[in-house]
Amino acid sequence: MAIRPTARTDVNRSAILAHLGAQGPASRADLARALNVSPALMTQLTKDLLADGLLRELEHSPSQGGRPARMLGLVASAGRAIGVKVVADHVAFVEVGIGGAVIRSASEPFDASASTVLADLTVLLQRFIAGGSKAPLLGIGVGIPGSVDRQGNGLVDSTQLGWNQVPVGATLRRELKMPVLVENNVNALAMAERLYGLGRHYENFMVLTIGTGVGAGFVVDGAVLRGHAGGSGEIGHIPVAVDGPACSCGNHGCLESFIGEAALVRIARERGVIGAESGMPALRSAADAGDQGATSIFSEAGHLLGRTLAGIVHTVDPEIVIILGEGTTAWSHWSFGFEPALRSSLIPSRRGLAVAVEMWQDESWAQGAAALVLATPFDSDDVAGDQGRLVRERLVEQASPQGDNG
Numbered sequence: 331m332a333i334r335p336t337a338r339t340d341v342n343r344s345a346i347l348a349h350l351g352a353q354g355p356a357s358r359a360d361l362a363r364a365l366n367v368s369p370a371l372m373t374q375l376t377k378d379l380l381a382d383g384l385l386r387e388l389e390h391s392p393s394q395g396g397r398p399a400r401m402l403g404l405v406a407s408a409g410r411a412i413g414v415k416v417v418a419d420h421v422a423f424v425e426v427g428i429g430g431a432v433i434r435s436a437s438e439p440f441d442a443s444a445s446t447v448l449a450d451l452t453v454l455l456q457r458f459i460a461g462g463s464k465a466p467l468l469g470i471g472v473g474i475p476g477s478v479d480r481q482g483n484g485l486v487d488s489t490q491l492g493w494n495q496v497p498v499g500a501t502l503r504r505e506l507k508m509p510v511l512v513e514n515n516v517n518a519l520a521m522a523e524r525l526y527g528l529g530r531h532y533e534n535f536m537v538l539t540i541g542t543g544v545g546a547g548f549v550v551d552g553a554v555l556r557g558h559a560g561g562s563g564e565i566g567h568i569p570v571a572v573d574g575p576a577c578s579c580g581n582h583g584c585l586e587s588f589i590g591e592a593a594l595v596r597i598a599r600e601r602g603v604i605g606a607e608s609g610m611p612a613l614r615s616a617a618d619a620g621d622q623g624a625t626s627i628f629s630e631a632g633h634l635l636g637r638t639l640a641g642i643v644h645t646v647d648p649e650i651v652i653i654l655g656e657g658t659t660a661w662s663h664w665s666f667g668f669e670p671a672l673r674s675s676l677i678p679s680r681r682g683l684a685v686a687v688e689m690w691q692d693e694s695w696a697q698g699a700a701a702l703v704l705a706t707p708f709d710s711d712d713v714a715g716d717q718g719r720l721v722r723e724r725l726v727e728q729a730s731p732q733g734d735n736g
């Protein structure tokens with residue numbers, strides 16, 4: 331979690347807050363080590379933050395042999411962020427505290443194909459913001475199933491939403507007068523994993539999501555890989571068969587056209603495993619009840635996913651693969667095909683690759699979007715650009731000088 335040494339003390343101050351938010355209370359010595367600044371500078375920076383009411387001193391930590399160190403913790407009221415998940419038929423919101431924990435959430439119907447789509451999104455956001463807590467709002471993160479040119483610009487292309495060059499970032503910034511960061515939703519999840527999840531222990535890892543679509547986010551040497559135009563990680567469109575089923579992208583035979591939710595439901599209907607009107611809940615119930623036709627549909631999907639993932643692992647070399655997404659509720663059925671296919675397709679030296687499947691919660695996507703805002707203190711590569719700088723300024727400027735009610 332080191333940031334690059336910088337002369338800009340506001341960046342260092344924000345990095346301290348984000349570190350404590352993500353990792354919990356720490357001593358000054360821990361912070362100096364983690365953020366790569368000298369102990370003397372850390373003492374000065376934390377003195378300023380204490381005076382500003384952003385930090386508070388906690389009880390001494392339990393002694394582990396040496397002299398107990400004075401621990402520092404966040405003042406919870408110092409700031410908050412809002413995360414938004416946009417899909418074709420609804421929008422989900424969360425408000426998170428400075429440490430990334432969810433304070434409240436909401437979900438609203440939405441029509442991504444409406445001609446008034448950006449005005450609709452603005453109104454929904456204004457309504458959610460109005461119900462917020464008193465802590466200063468640092469900014470808004472928006473997660474989109476598609477590619478985004480730059481986080482701080484937010485020009486969106488999405489086959490899933492039918493969007494072509496939609497100016498999400500510019501519109502929301504103008505209407506809400508607030509820093510707005512926009513990112514591909516799986517990349518946002520990867521950032522959330524990096525800050526708060528299992529990913530905080532790894533410099534190189536991969537997030538794989540299964541559900542409506544199939545996607546991936548790559549963290550390489552500690553940073554989320556965006557690629558040339560923000561389009562990295564679209565593994566659902568890896569071509570896996572010649573003349574396969576039609577895919578939402580317009581091509582045929584993509585991975586997603588075999589193992590996305592719509593594909594699994596279509597196959598189940600064709601094979602008479604579920605009725606013509608039934609969907610994923612019926613297929614999952616049938617598999618849970620031991621129906622062999624149903625379990626083999628998931629197992630075949632797992633097999634194809636495992637083989638394809640082996641190719642990706644050979645290319646990117648992650649230390650761990652973290653599997654997430656709505657589809658993981660049926661993972662016990664996927665894993666029958668997935669595990670043997672993955673292991674046997676990996677080269678021998680990589681067969682011990684760690685794979686973790688995380689419990690999925692519906693608000694995780696929106697929480698990932700909010701992490702874009704809280705991650706900007708780590709933004710040493712300036713991925714968030716001007717918007718990231720605005721978030722940092724709000725974090726430092728809006729703190730109440732006397733406040734200590736955390």
Ligand SMILES: [Zn+2]
Pocket residue numbers: 566567577578579580581584586
């Ligand atoms: Zn495709």
